[in-house]
Structures are given as C-alpha cells and as structure tokens.
Amino acid sequence: MKHSIGDLRCMKQAIAVFAICAYLLPYLPGHSQTAESLKADMDRLERVPGYASDTAYLNKGNELGFILAESSPDSAIRFLDIQLQLCREANYKTGEAEALKIYGNALQNKGDFIGSIEYYTSALAIAKGLEGEVLVPGILNNIGLVNYNLGNYAEALNTFYEAIKGADQTKNSNVKAAALNNIALIYFELDKLDDAKEKYREMLAIYQVVGNQGRVILAYNNIGDVELKQKRPMEALKNLKIAYQSAMELESPEFIEMTSRTLADIYSELDSTEKAEQLYLQSISMSQANGYGVPYAHSLIGLAGLYYKNGKAEEALDLGKQGLAQAETMAQPMLMRNANELLSRIYEDQGNFEEALKSFQLFKSYNDSINTSHSQRLTASLEAEYEFSKRAMEYERASLRQRWVIFSACAGLVAFLIVLFVEFRNKKNLDKAYHALQEKTNEIASKNEALEKALSQLKAAQAQLIQAEKMASLGELTAGIAHEIQNPLNFVTNFSELSTELIQEIQQERAKKPEEQDPQLLDEILSDIQVNMGKIAQHGKRADSIVKGMLEHSRASTGEKVQTDVKNLINECLRLSFHGMRARDKTFSADFETELQADLPQVNLVAQDISRLLLNLCNNAFYACANPDFRRENPEVKPKVKVTAKIEKDGKSKEWLKISVTDNGPGIPQSIIGKIFQPFFTTKPAGHGTGLGLSLSYDIAKAHGGELDVKSVLGEFTTFTVFLPV
Amino acid sequence: MKILVVDDERDVEALFRQKFRKEIRNEGLELLFAFSGKEALEILEKNNPPQVASVFSDINMPGMSGLEMLDIIKDRFPQLRVNMISAYGDADNYRKAMRSGARGFYTKPVDFESLRREIGEILRS
Structure with missing residues (x-):
C-alpha cells in the first residue's frame, strides 16, 4: 500500500511533464534545448524590431515557459503573464492557447488545481477554434490530470477518453500514450x-x-x-x-x-535491505537537490519503514517524522497516513503510548478519510466506468464505423478489382470480338473488292453482251439487209444495162435513113433513158441508206439525240425486219401494215437506239405470228404485223409519240408476261435468241424518258407500245 | 398474149416494159403487174380460165409469199405456167418451187435473155 501511495505523486508529476512535452513535440523538434540556450535565442530575436509579434520568438517563449513551469512555477507564472500579453497583442492564437496551457501546468505544479483548470479551460476554448484542433487532445489530457488530482475520477476518465479520441483523430500518438498512462493510473488506484x-x-x-x-x-x-x-x-x-x-x-x-x-x-x-537503503538514499538526496517534494516524502517514509523493519527504531523515527512533515507540506493524505501508521508503531515499541495514540488517531483519521474518499471514488468510478464504457462503446462503434468504412473501402476495392478483372476479361473478349470483327471487316472488304471487280467485269460483260445482242440482231438482219441491198443493186444493174440497150437502139435508129427514122420512138427512148437514170440514182441511194443504217446499227450508241423522221424509221425497220425473217425462213410468210399519223412530226431521239428498239419489236412480232410451228398448228391464221404511230396527249397535256407493234400470234401467257423484260428471258429455242432484246428495248425506252408496255390476249394478239416524249 | 408479173418492187414494171418494149410493140405481148400475191390472184380470178398465159412471180414478198401464191395458182389453175423469181437462188426455194409445179426458176438479177427466150416461146405457142 505504501508503495502505491508514494508512487502516485511521482507518476503524476512525470505524467504532467511528458504530457506537455508530447504536446510540444510537433512544433518544437529541438525541445532538448536548455533554458539558457532558449534565453540566448530569445535575446538574439529581440534585437530585430517587431520581434514581439514574431511567432518564432513567441514559440521560443512558450518553450522557455514550459521549462520554467516544471522547474520554477513561480517565476514561470511571472514570465507567462508577459508571454500571454505578447501572444494576445500579436493575435497569435496558437501561441496564446499554448501559453494558457503552460500557465495551467505551472499552477498545477504549485498545487493550485482550481486555478490551473481555469487556464486549461481558456486554452481549450481557443484550441477548439483553431484549424484541425491539434492542441485540443493535449489540453484535455492535462484537464483530466487535474480532475484526477482532485479525486474526480469519473470526470478524469471522461476527459482522458476524449483526449484519446482527439489524439486518434489528430494522429498524436504522444498524447494518446499520455492519456493511456493516466487511465492506467486510475485503474491502478481502483x-x-x-x-x-x-x-x-x-x-x-x-x-x-x-x-x-x-x-x-x-x-x-x-x-x-x-x-x-x-x-x-x-x-x-x-x-x-x-x-x-x-x-x-x-x-x-x-x-x-x-x-x-x-x-x-x-x-x-x-528484503534486500542494503540495496533498498542505498537506493532510498539516492532518491532522497536527488529529490532534495531538485525539489521533488512528493518523491522526497515518499523515500523518507520508505527508508523509515526499512529501518524500522531492521530494528533501527531511532533512525526510523527521525526519518518518519521528516517524511510526515514533508507529506504534510505536500498535502499527501496517503503518505501522511502511512507515516502516522509507522510512527505509531515506533512510539508503541518505545512505550511512548501517548504519541503512539496520537499518531494512531491521525492514522485512523487519514485512513477513514482515504477509505471514505476511496469508497466515494469507487462509487464515482463505477459511474465513471459506466459512462466510460458507454463512451468506449461509442468510440468502438465509431472506430467500428471507421473499420466498416475501411472494410467497405477494401470490399469496394476487392469488388473494383473483381470488376476490373471481369472488365479485363470482357475487354479480352471484346478484343477478341473486335479482332474477329476486324477480320470479318477485312474479309468483307476483300470480298467487296472482289465483288466490285466482278461488278466491273460484269459491266464489261454486259457492254459486250449488248454489243453481241446488236451483232446477233444484225446477223438476224443480214439476210434481210442482203435482200434489201440486192434489190436496189439489181435495179441499178438492170436499169443501167437497159439504158445501154436503149442507147444502142437510138444509134440503130439514127443509122437508118432520115425518112425511116421514127422520131416518136427516139423521144420515147430518150425519155426512158432519163427515167432509168433517175431509177439508178434512186436505187443507188436506197442501197446507200441501207448500208448506212446497218453501220449505224452495229456501231456503239453515241447517245446523241437528233431530229428524226419517225415515219421513215418505222418503215425501214419494218421492212428490214420482214425481209430478215423471210430471208432466214424460206417458208416465212406474213403480212404487215402500217397506220401512221399523216402529220407525224420529227421527233428528237437517238435514232440508232430507237431503230434497234423497233427492229426488236418487229422481229418479235413476225416471229410470234409467223414462226413455222405456230403456222402449222394454226393454219387458219394469216400472220400479220401492224405498226401504228401517233401523237397522244396525257392528262398533263404532255405530248407523247406512241408507237404500237401488234401481231396476231398466240399471245403471251400471264405466267411469263412479268418476266419478258428481264434480261436473258427468252421463249425461243436455244441458240435462237439472246434473251436481251426486250430487256435492252425497255432500257432504251427508259433512257429516253419513255415507257415500254405490253398487252396481250392469249390466242388473239400481242401489242407492244412504246411511249416517247416529244 | 398476157403475162402477169408479181413483185412487191414497183420499179419491176418499168424494167419489164422497157426490156420487152419490142415484144410489146411488135409481137403483141401484154404485161400485167401485181404487187402482191393477193393482187395477182385477184387478176387471175377475173376470168376462168385466166386470160393470162404465164405468171412470173417473185418469191420474197410481204403478205403472201410467191411460193404460197404458186400453190394456190396450181390448185386453181393447174394449166397456168408459173415461173418463180428469187433473190435467193438457194436449192430449198428451187426444190419447193419445182415441186409445186413451177415451170421455171429465175434468180435475181434476172438474166433477161433467158427470160426473153421463155417469153418468146410463150408468144409463139
């Protein structure tokens, strides 16, 4: 028991010291400075004008004040009054809070707990208003210490707890450690x-x-x-x-x-008496020299107890009295109780019962008071403990929350990593898909290229086909053309021969005697010759126009529209077609007629293309009504092709050239009538048609801004009508 | 003596009339012209038996072809001499014409000397 009593004050002192030190550490890294070197620093700073508002100077002042508060509280108080004044004038809040706290330390060291708590409270008020509240935990720890010294354990525990919380928040491990020490101190007491x-x-x-x-x-x-x-x-x-x-x-x-x-x-x-004695003596001499009041009393009483145990009653009595006096000076009830107990025993042994009784009464009185206060403290501490555990739970909860937050963050991080992993995999899959897509794209691109190539080849082929179609239809027409040329050529030959004969006749006639000459005959012959020459020229031109037409037909279209005599164009095509059919098929027999509007105007069109269109329509018409199979099966039908042409106005008063080619063939079944304009569609036996005629005809009509229509009744007729804008 | 010439080429008339000017003038040759098979048959059918001694017909004509006409003439007037003239001197047309009872087959351009011989023969008969 006596150890603990003596220890308490010592610990208190030590704790007060380090708690303050811990607080000072953050901005006083060189706290190991001595009071002398600090004074020297301050003297140096004082030489600079306006030093009183220099925070570096004021910090030095607080550092010095702290040392003074521990070593010489009275001089510290005088120094700190000025220091406080300076901090306030400089409006240096941190310095002021610090100075107030050190002031509290000094008062506490003097034993003025009430006074110290006032200063600490002022310091706390300022510290709470400062950024980050870094000063708060340290001040709270000191307040807790005062409460502890005053025996207010409940209040002390609360305050230490607050200090720990604040220290955790400001990451001030020194203050946290100090508060832990002080809490331990209370547990020790209890x-x-x-x-x-x-x-x-x-x-x-x-x-x-x-x-x-x-x-x-x-x-x-x-x-x-x-x-x-x-x-x-x-x-x-x-x-x-x-x-x-x-x-x-x-x-x-x-x-x-x-x-x-x-x-x-x-x-x-x-019971190592020698070592114990030596150490007590060391403590006593050091305490005396340095003015450690409580430790001095503690060691005096401790050594007295040791001497008493070892039968040195006189020395024990002397030391016990000194210790008691010192304890009374320091107002330490525990030490006073322990001293009185020891003294009463010594007095009793010495037979000094009067003193023994006095001492015992004092012992009893202090002991009761201590026990009373102890029980009060116990009650209070129970309350405090309840409060504390509540707070602790709260704190636990708070830190649990914090841990929860950390856990959540970790969980979040893990989730994020999982998501990242999944994303990574997805990305990989996406990459794969992307690459696959890219490959496909490339594939498509190359296919596209191939298709384009194929398309251009197809276009070339189509152009070739169109040309081939032309040449084929030209081939079909060759016979007709041959006939058409043959006839005029025959006439040219015949009429020129005839003319030669006629000239010979004239010569013969002129060889006769004038009276035998028949002037009427001569006139007749001459006029015949004139007619013949006209016929020769006429048939020459006819042959010429046929050759030109043929060349035109075989040549690629220039697409140039020219004013064209539609009537001529139709007749030419019809005859060409007819003779072509007749030339190729010896049994061919068909009639044709035209019904052309008398005043048919010249129409602007690509003659070459339109003649091809008309030739196609005429060829088809003749083929339909006059092909051998059809004639064999329908002997009663007289094959006939009729071409009509006229100008018609539509609903919008727009004029159209309407050319119809009608045949009295078998008609076109409804099942195929929709296909006849498709390329390569043909009903002719293999090798007899390209299947491009109507398709190209349709394209030609369209290219002219016109239309190509078909109407057909089975067993009666088929009419193809081309409308061309005039 | 009437001879019917059938051809869709109208200038054939001028040609024949000049070619056979002498025969027309001196030997009583009368030339009739038809420009289609149909027209020719109409002329022939005016009188039965026809007043025409012989027919010279082109084969290649619109409407009724010369060969078709030949068949009809031979059907109706078996005794009537019919000579065919064709621009295409192919064996097919020739065979067909001969099988149908044509008397002669001339190829364009017509050799008028052989034609004159034939007409002369007709005139003398």
Missing part, C-alpha cells in the same frame, strides 16, 4: 491492476514506436510498480532494471530518481 498493466503496455508500445526513451523508462517503471502491487516483485525487478539502466544512460535526474525509488520499494519488498 486496484484494477491487470487493466492498469494492459494500458501501460499499450503506452509502452506507442513510445517504443515513437522512440521516446524517457517515456519508455516511465512505462517500464509504472509496469514494475503495478507488478509490485500485484506481489510479483521479481517481474517488477526485471522491468525496473531495464528502466533504471535506460535512465542512467539518459542521465536524466528525474528518471534516475524515479527508477531508483521504485527499485528501492522492490528491494525493500524482497
């Missing part, structure tokens, strides 16, 4: 030793990560302290040896004193 040790271990882990040797020493020291209270002095010794060794390496009087004091408690427990 005899929840396992919990206390766990918190200390958490704290140790943080400081080891941060690499703060002093705080690592403190953690080991406090863990050892707990273990000592748990009656595990060997384990405690192990931890304290580490702590003491580190403290010696650090050459820090505070930590050396602290660890040697705890070690002394342990050795005392282990």
Whole structure:
C-alpha cells in the first residue's frame, strides 16, 4: 500500500511533464534545448524590431515557459503573464492557447488545481477554434490530470477518453500514450491492476514506436510498480532494471530518481535491505537537490519503514517524522497516513503510548478519510466506468464505423478489382470480338473488292453482251439487209444495162435513113433513158441508206439525240425486219401494215437506239405470228404485223409519240408476261435468241424518258407500245 | 398474149416494159403487174380460165409469199405456167418451187435473155 501511495505523486508529476512535452513535440523538434540556450535565442530575436509579434520568438517563449513551469512555477507564472500579453497583442492564437496551457501546468505544479483548470479551460476554448484542433487532445489530457488530482475520477476518465479520441483523430500518438498512462493510473488506484498493466503496455508500445526513451523508462517503471502491487516483485525487478539502466544512460535526474525509488520499494519488498537503503538514499538526496517534494516524502517514509523493519527504531523515527512533515507540506493524505501508521508503531515499541495514540488517531483519521474518499471514488468510478464504457462503446462503434468504412473501402476495392478483372476479361473478349470483327471487316472488304471487280467485269460483260445482242440482231438482219441491198443493186444493174440497150437502139435508129427514122420512138427512148437514170440514182441511194443504217446499227450508241423522221424509221425497220425473217425462213410468210399519223412530226431521239428498239419489236412480232410451228398448228391464221404511230396527249397535256407493234400470234401467257423484260428471258429455242432484246428495248425506252408496255390476249394478239416524249 | 408479173418492187414494171418494149410493140405481148400475191390472184380470178398465159412471180414478198401464191395458182389453175423469181437462188426455194409445179426458176438479177427466150416461146405457142 505504501508503495502505491508514494508512487502516485511521482507518476503524476512525470505524467504532467511528458504530457506537455508530447504536446510540444510537433512544433518544437529541438525541445532538448536548455533554458539558457532558449534565453540566448530569445535575446538574439529581440534585437530585430517587431520581434514581439514574431511567432518564432513567441514559440521560443512558450518553450522557455514550459521549462520554467516544471522547474520554477513561480517565476514561470511571472514570465507567462508577459508571454500571454505578447501572444494576445500579436493575435497569435496558437501561441496564446499554448501559453494558457503552460500557465495551467505551472499552477498545477504549485498545487493550485482550481486555478490551473481555469487556464486549461481558456486554452481549450481557443484550441477548439483553431484549424484541425491539434492542441485540443493535449489540453484535455492535462484537464483530466487535474480532475484526477482532485479525486474526480469519473470526470478524469471522461476527459482522458476524449483526449484519446482527439489524439486518434489528430494522429498524436504522444498524447494518446499520455492519456493511456493516466487511465492506467486510475485503474491502478481502483486496484484494477491487470487493466492498469494492459494500458501501460499499450503506452509502452506507442513510445517504443515513437522512440521516446524517457517515456519508455516511465512505462517500464509504472509496469514494475503495478507488478509490485500485484506481489510479483521479481517481474517488477526485471522491468525496473531495464528502466533504471535506460535512465542512467539518459542521465536524466528525474528518471534516475524515479527508477531508483521504485527499485528501492522492490528491494525493500524482497528484503534486500542494503540495496533498498542505498537506493532510498539516492532518491532522497536527488529529490532534495531538485525539489521533488512528493518523491522526497515518499523515500523518507520508505527508508523509515526499512529501518524500522531492521530494528533501527531511532533512525526510523527521525526519518518518519521528516517524511510526515514533508507529506504534510505536500498535502499527501496517503503518505501522511502511512507515516502516522509507522510512527505509531515506533512510539508503541518505545512505550511512548501517548504519541503512539496520537499518531494512531491521525492514522485512523487519514485512513477513514482515504477509505471514505476511496469508497466515494469507487462509487464515482463505477459511474465513471459506466459512462466510460458507454463512451468506449461509442468510440468502438465509431472506430467500428471507421473499420466498416475501411472494410467497405477494401470490399469496394476487392469488388473494383473483381470488376476490373471481369472488365479485363470482357475487354479480352471484346478484343477478341473486335479482332474477329476486324477480320470479318477485312474479309468483307476483300470480298467487296472482289465483288466490285466482278461488278466491273460484269459491266464489261454486259457492254459486250449488248454489243453481241446488236451483232446477233444484225446477223438476224443480214439476210434481210442482203435482200434489201440486192434489190436496189439489181435495179441499178438492170436499169443501167437497159439504158445501154436503149442507147444502142437510138444509134440503130439514127443509122437508118432520115425518112425511116421514127422520131416518136427516139423521144420515147430518150425519155426512158432519163427515167432509168433517175431509177439508178434512186436505187443507188436506197442501197446507200441501207448500208448506212446497218453501220449505224452495229456501231456503239453515241447517245446523241437528233431530229428524226419517225415515219421513215418505222418503215425501214419494218421492212428490214420482214425481209430478215423471210430471208432466214424460206417458208416465212406474213403480212404487215402500217397506220401512221399523216402529220407525224420529227421527233428528237437517238435514232440508232430507237431503230434497234423497233427492229426488236418487229422481229418479235413476225416471229410470234409467223414462226413455222405456230403456222402449222394454226393454219387458219394469216400472220400479220401492224405498226401504228401517233401523237397522244396525257392528262398533263404532255405530248407523247406512241408507237404500237401488234401481231396476231398466240399471245403471251400471264405466267411469263412479268418476266419478258428481264434480261436473258427468252421463249425461243436455244441458240435462237439472246434473251436481251426486250430487256435492252425497255432500257432504251427508259433512257429516253419513255415507257415500254405490253398487252396481250392469249390466242388473239400481242401489242407492244412504246411511249416517247416529244 | 398476157403475162402477169408479181413483185412487191414497183420499179419491176418499168424494167419489164422497157426490156420487152419490142415484144410489146411488135409481137403483141401484154404485161400485167401485181404487187402482191393477193393482187395477182385477184387478176387471175377475173376470168376462168385466166386470160393470162404465164405468171412470173417473185418469191420474197410481204403478205403472201410467191411460193404460197404458186400453190394456190396450181390448185386453181393447174394449166397456168408459173415461173418463180428469187433473190435467193438457194436449192430449198428451187426444190419447193419445182415441186409445186413451177415451170421455171429465175434468180435475181434476172438474166433477161433467158427470160426473153421463155417469153418468146410463150408468144409463139
């Protein structure tokens, strides 16, 4: 019990120190500076005009104030009054909050807890208004510490908890560790030793990560302290040896004193009197020299207890009295209780029952008060614990939320990766599909190319076919043409021969005696010769026009429209067609007639093409009504082809040249009438028709902006009518 | 003595009249002309037996062909001499004409000397 009492104040002090240090760390990386070097820095900065509003100067001031608050609270307070003033004038809020907090530290070190809490509260108000609230956790930790010192454990736990939360949010592991230490302290007080040790271990882990040797020493020291209270002095010794060794390496009087004091408690427990005595003496001398009030009282009383155990009553009494006085000065009820208990025993042993009673009464009174306050604290702490666990749950929930958020993020990430993977696969598939598509496209492109090639070949073939069709129809016409040429040629021959004969006759006549001459005969012969010459010329021209027509027909169309005598064109075509049929088929026999409008005007058309069209229609007509099979089967029918031509007006008063070619053949069955204009459609036996005649005729009519129609009644007639715009 | 010439070429008339001017003038030859088979038959049918001693007909004509006409004439007037004239001196037409009872077969351009001999023979008979 006495170990823990003595330890408490020591820890408090240490915690207060490091909590502030932890806070200062972020912007005071060179906090190891001494008060002297800080003063020197400030003197240097003071030489610059306007230094009072320089934040660097004000930070130095706070750093110095912090050191003063620990070493000399009174001078710290005087210094900090000015420092506060400067920060306010410079409107340096961070500096002001910092100064207020250090002011609170100084007051706390003086024992003015109420005053310190006022300053801390002011500091907190400013800190909460600052960006990021980075100062808040540290201030909360200090407030918690004051509450702890005032015995308000519930309030203290809440505040430490807030501090931890804030520290987590601002990632301030130093403050978090400090708050953990302070929570452990409360658990320690409440005899929840396992919990206390766990918190200390958490704290140790943080400081080891941060690499703060002093705080690592403190953690080991406090863990050892707990273990000592748990009656595990060997384990405690192990931890304290580490702590003491580190403290010696650090050459820090505070930590050396602290660890040697705890070690002394342990050795005392282990009855290693010599070592315990030596260490208590070291603590006492160091505490005295450095003004560590509580540790001084603790070690005095501790050493007194050790002496009493070892029968050195006088030394024990002397030290016990000193310790009690020091404890009273420091207002430490635990230490006072422990001291009075020891003294009462010593007095009793010495037979000084009066003093023994007094001491015992004091002991009893402090003990009751402690127990009362302890039970009050227990009640309060139960409430606090309830509140704390509520808060903790809340915090857990919050961090659970956070974890949930992290989990969600991870899940999201995993989902994203899955999606990415799926997308990747899809992309691969898409790529595959794309490549397949591209291949298809290429294939199509090459096929297209092939098709285009085929098309151009087809076009060439078509042109050739058209020409072939022309030549074929020309071939069909050859006989007719031959006849048509033969006839005029015969006449030319005959009439020229005749004329020669007539001239001979004239000569014979003139050879006669004048009285025997028949002048009438001569006149007759001469006029015959004249007629004959006219016939020769006429038939010569006739042959000429037939040859020209033939050449024109075989030549490729120029597509040039010329004013054409439609009547002539029709007669020519009809005769050509007729004689062609007759020439090829010896048995051919057909009649034809024309019914042409008398005043048929000249029409602008491509004569060559229209004559081909008409030839086709005439050839078809003659073939239909006069082919041998049809005549054999229908001997009663007199094959006849009739061509009519006239100008007609349509509904829009537009004039059309209408040429109809009618035959009295078998007619065209309805089943094939729709196909007759299709290329290569023919009803003629193989080798007798190209099947292109009507198709080309149709194209020619269309090319003229005209129409080609067919009407047919089976067994009666077929009429092809071409309409050409005039 | 009447001779009927059938041809769709109208200039045949001028040709024949000049060619046989002497026969017409001196030997009582009378030339009749028909420009289609149909027309020829009409002329022939005016009198039965026909007043025509002989027929010279072209084969290649619109409407009724010379060969068709030959058949009809031989059918109706078996005694009537019919000579065929063709632009196409092919064996087919010749055979057909001869089988149908044609007396002679002339090829265009007509050899008028042999034609004159034939007409002379007709005139003398």
